[in-house]
Each structure stands twice: as structure tokens, then as C-alpha cells.
Amino acid sequence: MNELLTPAEMGRADALAGNAQALMDAAGRAVARAIMQRYAPCSTLVLAGPGNNGGDGHVAADYLRQAGWAVTVRAWNKASVAEVARAGLVIDAIFGAGLARDVSPEVAALLRAAKRLVAIDVPSGLDGATGAVRGYAPQAELTVTFFRAKPGHYLYPGRGLCGELVLRDIGLPGSVLAQINPQTWVNGPALWHLPARAPTGHKYSAGDVSVLCGNMPGAARLACAGARRAGAGMVTLAADAPFLPPEAGLIVRAEPLEVLLQDARRKIWVCGPGLGPLAGHKLARLIAAGRIIVADADALTACAGAPEKLRGAAVITPHEGEFSRVFGSLRHDRLSAARAAARATGAVAVLKGADTIIAAPDGRAAINANAPPYLASGGTGDVLAGIIAALLAQEMPAFEAACAAVWLHGAAALKVGPGLLAEDIPAVLGPLMARLRPPFNPADY
């Protein structure tokens, strides 16, 4: 159920299933039910558009009337702002998956006048494929969608405009998905498996992670903390200049990178957090040495306007600013931009934000939905880079490692709660991961 379908894919699912009338009846009934479960009967106005979204609105109106509600249905191009403003509840059935261009100022004025609004499928004007607003889209209290959610329900600004999102089955068989082969998911444990810990494992077999350290050692130390708590057996802070070991258990090595690279066990590297102006040079060196690299922060900035310099990295973790510096400014479609970045670099691209997108070079993409707003604080990205590296070191494939790390990072932040500091995240990773790993049963050994 965690697949996301673009409006075009949803249209194909409809066509494959046939029986459009039954689907519309189920859709309209689902809308009416969701409304009756949440609202007391009130004067309700359905704004019905020219397509099937409008059809769903007519059906919902019929079911609500049968339940004794006072419902008026108005064609979208016949309604007045005054009657919209008078309605106790407005059901927005103007445009859904068929949105083809920006909504007109007249339609925007109607939608803006609604006091309380329930959207069918999407708030009209919201692009279900991208989460972008085309012209205008209203703030819904509730959005009822069908069969599978759409990327636009999970990508901002769309995610914020939907209000409560309710997903309802309308009788479309899941088997149609085999023909559609969707490539977008909501991120969650169904997408990946944390590897089991081998009972006979040693610190190197549990994964070796090295973190380059530059002029802001705190950032690199946070990455180390993330990697250590996410299960890497051996974590090395590769500092050019010696400084006091920051915490017991963290190995600090002051040899030049060339010397450290002579040890073939140092396979996984985090390159970028707090690394400073040498980041570009060190990234190139790691790539030339064939290492598995998580490129973050200063390593990304060092590739401004030159995404080809990231070829050879396993995972890149830009926030919007870094992304724009490397790949050019982000417009409305962040999902496509993340996919294009992954294709261009051959790396899994983690476009960080409230709706972090994880995109693989082969076209797969996941949208993360569990990150609380207080995760937006300094140093949390450094911890994330370390968690990704630790999961790579435990031999998870890059896309799964990045998805799992992003999800664990969000879940850990939720667990810590408001007031979170970056350094709080690693401490709660252990119990979270223990619940998701295959159970360790001593009787098996």
C-alpha cells in the first residue's frame, strides 16, 4: 500500500480495471462516509468540475442527501463567491487527476471563499505528480483519495494543503499494479530490511566507516556518532591535524589520507561535514581510490556547477541550497529533479527537507514522511550522513541504506521530541533499529 501513483499512472489503473461507473460510485460513497464520520450535518455545497472529479462530487452529494444532509451541487463555472462563503462545508470536486493547466483567478476566488473545505482526490489546483500548486489551491481540512496516494499528497506544498489525508479502497484490484510497475513509494520499513547481526561477527565485519574531519570537527564527530550508533563496528575520524580524542571508542587518526587509504578495510567514507576547502580534493581522491562514499555538505559545495565531479559517490545528501549549487535551481518538481540528479551522478540522491526525497539512478524514488519539524536544526544532516554510511558498511544496497537511514533519523527525532539537538539522535537509534532487525535467537546457534 505504500506505492504512490502519479495521476497518469492512476488513469492507467482506472483503464485497466474498467467499470468506471462502479469506481466513481465507490469513490463518491467513500467521500460521503469520510465526511459523515468527521462532521455534523450542515449546509453543504459541492463545487463540481467538468470531469470525473466532479462526478465523484455528484455521487458524494447523493449519499449525503440520503443521510439527511442539506446539499447543493453547483457547476464550478456557475457558482458564486457569496454562496461558497455561506456554505457550512464546501466539497471541492472541481479538478482532480485531470488538472491540465493553472486554475483561473475566478476558480481561485471561489475556492478561497470556502470557510471549511473537503477535497476530493486533491485540493483543486494541486498537481498530484509534484505537490506543486498550479495557480491556486485551497487549504483543505480533509482530502479523500482513492486506491493509492499520489506523490503530491506527500510533497510540499501539497502535503500541507491536503489537511488530513484519507486513502480509501474503491474496488480497484491491487493486481493492476504489476502492469503499472510504480517507481515511487512513501518511505517506510516495508521498503527495506535492516541486515541481521551475525552472532560471530567482529568489529570489521560489522562495518568500517571513516569520516573525514576538517576545520569544523564537530560536524564530523556528529557523523561518527550517527555511524557508531547505527551499527558500524569500527568508526575512524580521519583528522589531518591531531587533536584530543573527543570520546572514548572513537578512533582518531592523523595520518594523511593517502596513508589511511592503504588499508583496504577502510571501504566506506563520509566526505563533507565540516571538511572545509579541501573537500573537493579529498572527494576526488576517495573516488579515484574506488571507495564507497557518502558525499555531503562541503563535498557538495565543492562540486558547484559540476555534478560530474560526484560520479563515483554512492550517496549524495544535498539540502535544497546545496542541490541548487550543484544541479541548478530547483523549480516546482523536486521529485523529478532528484531523479535527474541521481541519473546524472550515478549516486543515490537524498534531497533533504521536510519531505526528503531519496532517488536512485534507476528511477526508483521514495518520499519520506516521518520527519518532525524540530529536526530542522544544525548538525542533524551530519548525523544522517553517518547513519547512511553505517548501513552501507553493513552491506545494504545504496538506495535501501539511504531510505532506511532517512526513516530511522525521522523516527529517532520523533522519539527525542521537541528541543532536539543533533547529538540526541544517535542515542535513541539502537532500540529503534533493534525492533526492525531480524530477531536474534540464541537457540539458532
Ligand SMILES: NC(=O)C1=CN([C@@H]2O[C@H](COP(=O)(O)OP(=O)(O)OC[C@H]3O[C@@H](n4cnc5c(N)ncnc54)[C@H](O)[C@@H]3O)[C@@H](O)[C@H]2O)[C@H](O)CC1
Ligand atoms: N481510480 C480513481 O482514482 C478514480 C478516480 N476518479 C476521479 O476521477 C478524477 C479524474 O478525472 P478526470 O476526468 O480525468 O479529471 P478531472 O475531473 O480532474 O478534470 C478534467 C477536466 O478538467 C479540465 N481542466 C483541467 N485543468 C483545468 C483548469 N485549470 N481549468 C479549467 N479546466 C481544466 C480538463 O480539460 C478536463 O475537462 C480523479 O481525480 C478522481 O476524483 C473516478 O471517479 C473513480 C476512479
Ligand SMILES: [K+]
Ligand atoms: K478536487
